[in-house]
Amino acid sequence: MKLFRRVFLIVILIVAGLWIRATFFPNPESAIRKRLTEIARNASTAPGEGNITGTAHAWRLANCFTTNAEFKIEWPEGRMEETLDRNELIRYINGLRFGAGRSSRIEFLDPTIAFSEDKKISTVEATLRATIPADKNFIVQEIKIIFIKVGRDWLIQRVETLKTLASL
Amino acid sequence: MRIVVLIVVVAVSWRYVIRPIRVEGPSMLPTAKESQVKFLYRLAYLFHEPRRGDVVAIRFTGESILLMKRIVGMPGEKVEFVEGRLHINGQPRIEPYIKRPYTWNFVPDNSQLGPDEYYVVGDNRIMPEENHTKGVARRAKIVGRVLL
Secondary structure, three states: OHHHHHHHHHHHHHHHHHHHHHHHOOOHHHHHHHHHHHHHHHHOEOOOOOHHHHHHHHHHHHOOEEEEEEEEEEEOOEEEEEEEOHHHHHHHHHHHHHHOOOOEEEEEEEEEEEEOOOOOEEEEEEEEEEEOOOOOOEEEEEEEEEEEEEOOEEEEEEEEEEOOOEOO | OHHHHHHHHHHHHHHHOEEEEEOOOOOOOOOOOOOOEEEEEHHHHOOOOOOOOOEEEEEOOOOOOEEEEEEEEOOOOEEEEOOOOEEEOOEEOOOOOOOOOOOOOEOOOOOEOOOOEEEEEOOOOOOOHHHOOOEEEEHHHEEEEEEO
């Protein structure tokens, strides 16, 4: 019985140690993946979502960016290349979330994550899929996101779209 | 034991040989219709490079979602669409898979492909040219041939 207790205690200690390590000292790649999940969750809209909830998601999403984040976005009808401060970003996010309608789902598929030598900058390339369940179509776009490490947080410094098929 | 072997064989085949894909969108009509299931043959270009007329799958950052397009331009060639007809190096080409006439005029300033580049386009040319996803795919982005 004593032996069983000891083994059980050791297992509990190992699990707790792993949990503490993963939570408080995550490896950079896990931290970036967690960040992408958080961004996707806050960018998605749920049916019946109220204004307060929507604004809270917009704030949380804006907090994933640096105070002056750069955007270079191209889509079939136009392009946008500008730097947005926090307030402009929140307005922009609210507009996008409102425009997406009652329900939309954002996902980052197949992310490839690279780091600078000092592990302070991370470059992520991923396939963004935006789905509106009521609509049969979805948007698929390759994007590049540059994260920089600020304190213990990874914040987005730059977002740009990539072309899967290049133009002639 | 048989079930384990079967699972391993299916998993390996799926990853390295052949996998089913579901068609979304109208750009490959009438060759591939919405919601049809096709098969991607990954070993198609093991012993030779992609050929003109092949319907290929092109990856994004990974293979969760693929683009299905037809190769019309080969490395080093000049590609243009003039009055609803594909021109390669200035010469019109017959495309037997195009079933309805179209009116595209797409003559870029520099239409020459690089040594590692293929020009890909869908078969649905009756949709407006500006709404149709087409362009230059690097060889590394082509993951296999779609079996029709």
